[in-house]
Amino acid sequence: MPLDPQRFLDDLRKLRSFGASGVGKGVVRQAYSDADIAARKWLAGRMKKAGLEPHFDPLGNLFGLAAEKSLLLGSHSDSQPEGGWLDGALGVAAGLEVARAAREAGGPPISCVSFQDEEGRFGVLTGSDVWTGKLALAEADGFADNTGNTLADMRAQIAEQAGDFLPHSRFSGFLEMHIEQGPYLEETGLRLGVVTDIVGIRDMRITFEGRQNHAGTTPMHLRRDAFQALSAFNAVLNSRFANVVTPATVWTIGHVALHPNASSVVPGRVEFSMQWRDADAGRLARMEAIIEDTAQEIAASHGVTAKLGPVMGIEPAAMAARFQVELADAAEALAPSKWQKMPSGALHDAANLATVMPAGMLFVPSIGGISHAFDEDTDEADLVLGLKVLDRAALALAV
Amino acid sequence: MPLDPQRFLDDLRKLRSFGASGVGKGVVRQAYSDADIAARKWLAGRMKKAGLEPHFDPLGNLFGLAAEKSLLLGSHSDSQPEGGWLDGALGVAAGLEVARAAREAGGPPISCVSFQDEEGRFGVLTGSDVWTGKLALAEADGFADNTGNTLADMRAQIAEQAGDFLPHSRFSGFLEMHIEQGPYLEETGLRLGVVTDIVGIRDMRITFEGRQNHAGTTPMHLRRDAFQALSAFNAVLNSRFANVVTPATVWTIGHVALHPNASSVVPGRVEFSMQWRDADAGRLARMEAIIEDTAQEIAASHGVTAKLGPVMGIEPAAMAARFQVELADAAEALAPSKWQKMPSGALHDAANLATVMPAGMLFVPSIGGISHAFDEDTDEADLVLGLKVLDRAALALAV
Numbered sequence: 001m002p003l004d005p006q007r008f009l010d011d012l013r014k015l016r017s018f019g020a021s022g023v024g025k026g027v028v029r030q031a032y033s034d035a036d037i038a039a040r041k042w043l044a045g046r047m048k049k050a051g052l053e054p055h056f057d058p059l060g061n062l063f064g065l066a067a068e069k070s071l072l073l074g075s076h077s078d079s080q081p082e083g084g085w086l087d088g089a090l091g092v093a094a095g096l097e098v099a100r101a102a103r104e105a106g107g108p109p110i111s112c113v114s115f116q117d118e119e120g121r122f123g124v125l126t127g128s129d130v131w132t133g134k135l136a137l138a139e140a141d142g143f144a145d146n147t148g149n150t151l152a153d154m155r156a157q158i159a160e161q162a163g164d165f166l167p168h169s170r171f172s173g174f175l176e177m178h179i180e181q182g183p184y185l186e187e188t189g190l191r192l193g194v195v196t197d198i199v200g201i202r203d204m205r206i207t208f209e210g211r212q213n214h215a216g217t218t219p220m221h222l223r224r225d226a227f228q229a230l231s232a233f234n235a236v237l238n239s240r241f242a243n244v245v246t247p248a249t250v251w252t253i254g255h256v257a258l259h260p261n262a263s264s265v266v267p268g269r270v271e272f273s274m275q276w277r278d279a280d281a282g283r284l285a286r287m288e289a290i291i292e293d294t295a296q297e298i299a300a301s302h303g304v305t306a307k308l309g310p311v312m313g314i315e316p317a318a319m320a321a322r323f324q325v326e327l328a329d330a331a332e333a334l335a336p337s338k339w340q341k342m343p344s345g346a347l348h349d350a351a352n353l354a355t356v357m358p359a360g361m362l363f364v365p366s367i368g369g370i371s372h373a374f375d376e377d378t379d380e381a382d383l384v385l386g387l388k389v390l391d392r393a394a395l396a397l398a399v
Numbered sequence: 400m401p402l403d404p405q406r407f408l409d410d411l412r413k414l415r416s417f418g419a420s421g422v423g424k425g426v427v428r429q430a431y432s433d434a435d436i437a438a439r440k441w442l443a444g445r446m447k448k449a450g451l452e453p454h455f456d457p458l459g460n461l462f463g464l465a466a467e468k469s470l471l472l473g474s475h476s477d478s479q480p481e482g483g484w485l486d487g488a489l490g491v492a493a494g495l496e497v498a499r500a501a502r503e504a505g506g507p508p509i510s511c512v513s514f515q516d517e518e519g520r521f522g523v524l525t526g527s528d529v530w531t532g533k534l535a536l537a538e539a540d541g542f543a544d545n546t547g548n549t550l551a552d553m554r555a556q557i558a559e560q561a562g563d564f565l566p567h568s569r570f571s572g573f574l575e576m577h578i579e580q581g582p583y584l585e586e587t588g589l590r591l592g593v594v595t596d597i598v599g600i601r602d603m604r605i606t607f608e609g610r611q612n613h614a615g616t617t618p619m620h621l622r623r624d625a626f627q628a629l630s631a632f633n634a635v636l637n638s639r640f641a642n643v644v645t646p647a648t649v650w651t652i653g654h655v656a657l658h659p660n661a662s663s664v665v666p667g668r669v670e671f672s673m674q675w676r677d678a679d680a681g682r683l684a685r686m687e688a689i690i691e692d693t694a695q696e697i698a699a700s701h702g703v704t705a706k707l708g709p710v711m712g713i714e715p716a717a718m719a720a721r722f723q724v725e726l727a728d729a730a731e732a733l734a735p736s737k738w739q740k741m742p743s744g745a746l747h748d749a750a751n752l753a754t755v756m757p758a759g760m761l762f763v764p765s766i767g768g769i770s771h772a773f774d775e776d777t778d779e780a781d782l783v784l785g786l787k788v789l790d791r792a793a794l795a796l797a798v
Contacts, residue, residue: 214581216649227652250614250618254665263653263672346615
């Protein structure tokens with residue numbers, strides 16, 4: 001039987017019924033919740049029925065294995081606490097359909113997967129972090145969620161089903177289809193994105209410490225106002241970044257804590273977050289140097305001290321050239337001029353997979369750029385187009 | 400007996416023993432606390448001993464009355480939750496000494512006063528607000544402190560001692576000596592400040608509402624970042640204010656609340672405080688217009704909406720010309736070239752008194768500009784010099 005878009009859509013909608021939020025098409029299906037485990041057991045049944053061997057590893061990553069070494073397709077089926085129906089689930093349902101159709105049609109061996117805890121209830125991309133060796137299982141076991149549950153306790157729920165970790169050598173490469181989660185494709189009227197890189201992230205905390213003072217009796221020229229230092233830092237940084245960034249580079253001050261945060265007091269201290277993302281590790285480093293220089297210069301000119309916390313980071317991951325070529329060829333064949341190459345500003349399991357095997361990613365548009373919210377959605381025609389492009393590329397890569 | 404600086408210092412130190420914090424010279428003597436009421440009863444005894452008639456009004460404002468219509472000298476003896484030993488207490492002890500010495504020397508009639516709740520446990524300058532008619536007693540009675548006590552309940556503690564509100568016509572004017580609570584006198588090497596005006600205050604809340612978004616997938620040019628709007632607003636405002644302010648004008652963004660305040664999320668909303676102070680009501684209004692225009696312009700250029708809350712205000716209060724002249728003459732006589740005229744950036748009871756009688760204020764330096772803290776202090780020589788200048792001016796004004 002050839003690729004069956006209707007069967008794919010039916011699976012995708014059935015998956016939505018596990019943890020359906022009752023608000024729009026949204027889902028509440030965090031990793032290891034009852035809804036998540038029920039969904040994985042249902043998925044395992046669908047794999048088995050398709051002639052793919054279901055295999056849970058100790059983390060709860062669920063594989064649907066072809067008999068031989070194969071290409072691997074998939075994403076994750078856990079959701080954000082208030083999640084959309086497509087974030088992860090789309091790639092899982094599409095991977096299952098492509099693997100199933102290939103098997104039914106006597107095509108090349110293709111396996112599929114749903115990684116566990118991509119949404120970071122316990123870590124960052126916990127399931128693929130552990131499987132690809134970025135994070136030790138013993139360390140991950142100690143992680144606790146916001147309510148104090150440990151990963152060790154949560155994964156014990158599926159211990160009976162769980163086998164060993166699979167060797168990476170069982171797979172020749174990884175393909176992930178995902179919603180864009182941003183507005184770019186919709187903005188430009190395109191229907192598909194072939195991912196070139198998954199951007200790296202740098203994150204740090206910066207503190208400016210000045211002097212807390214009476215907002216009535218302290219003349220402007222004697223103030224050491226931490227908020228004014230932050231505002232000046234932000235302005236100078238924006239102007240200096242203009243010389244080094246690309247249109248895909250992003251940076252954000254998303255968290256600000258002023259002290260004492262009272263309208264009648266000159267703020268004596270501000271702690272804030274500085275996050276920046278780019279596909280090029282060299283550019284990330286140049287931006288880091290600009291941040292450090294600017295913070296120290298602003299501190300000196302504003303009579304405050306700057307304390308820069310450690311730089312946390314996730315490395316950029318380039319998608320394999322051959323995978324980009326096959327996805328681009330398939331996109332051009334099925335949607336001529338309606339696709340583009342683009343980086344992914346969000347993290348995905350494919351970033352981890354790229355460290356152990358060739359990997360590629362395909363994006364479909366997000367309506368209004370909305371994600372991590374119940375009203376996340378994509379036109380059905382785009383879902384089906386994405387499935388067909390994924391299938392065409394997979395068949396080209398799997399032979 | 401002439402003015403007795405040692406007796407004044409002894410009274411000031413004794414007053415410190417009521418609610419002594421045990422940390423440096425600090426005091427914990429909030430309005431209507433046991434320590435505050437004990438201090439007022441002790442003060443009433445000192446007044447009586449000096450031949451001044453102690454009189455509590457219904458709020459707990461404590462007057463030490465000369466027999467005839469007289470000049471009134473004083474300040475407040477309640478403190479901040481963590482207060483310095485001089486904030487208010489200095490003016491009360493100095494007023495008592497000047498009134499006492501005048502009586503002993505057969506000089507003009509001079510009365511003294513300690514206002515209640517100047518530090519705003521319940522309101523702003525509660526005791527003088529009610530006495531001068533700015534605030535109705537019935538309204539004030541409903542005010543509650545941070546722990547839910549009402550003013551009505553608190554003032555009931557002194558109901559037995561309390562008489563009526565005194566008519567303003569009993570007094571010919573008001574003189575208040577106070578610590579500067581700022582760094583200006585110390586910075587310029589001066590020992591006295593003759594207050595020209597008590598500045599007016601304007602206070603408002605401003606909200607910029609943009610769109611909350613993923614900090615990885617939202618390109619910079621599509622963001623509607625509320626923090627970026629705030630930072631730009633602040634920068635433009637600083638530059639526009641430069642054309643209208645004087646060196647004594649101050650403005651402060653002291654409170655900032657970002658939403659959702661997470662490092663990986665483009666901030667969708669910011670609510671912040673905008674406070675500005677100046678002695679000239681016209682300038683306060685010009686600044687308000689600049690704030691409103693700038694907020695709307697920034698909103699338009701940053702794709703956010705600006706919502707401006709109501710403007711809360713306290714009017715500037717000019718000190719009486721004759722009172723300024725007599726204080727300046729006394730300062731020049733006792734400390735040639737070591738004084739200056741200056742506005743008060745902090746609020747004082749004298750601002751209320753100025754609405755019902757001529758009023759004047761004298762500042763002595765604050766070491767390091769520190770106030771509202773246990774380590775607030777002033778050189779003893781400056782305390783005594785201030786007392787002598789206050790006395791000289793009072794005798795000139797009282798005849």
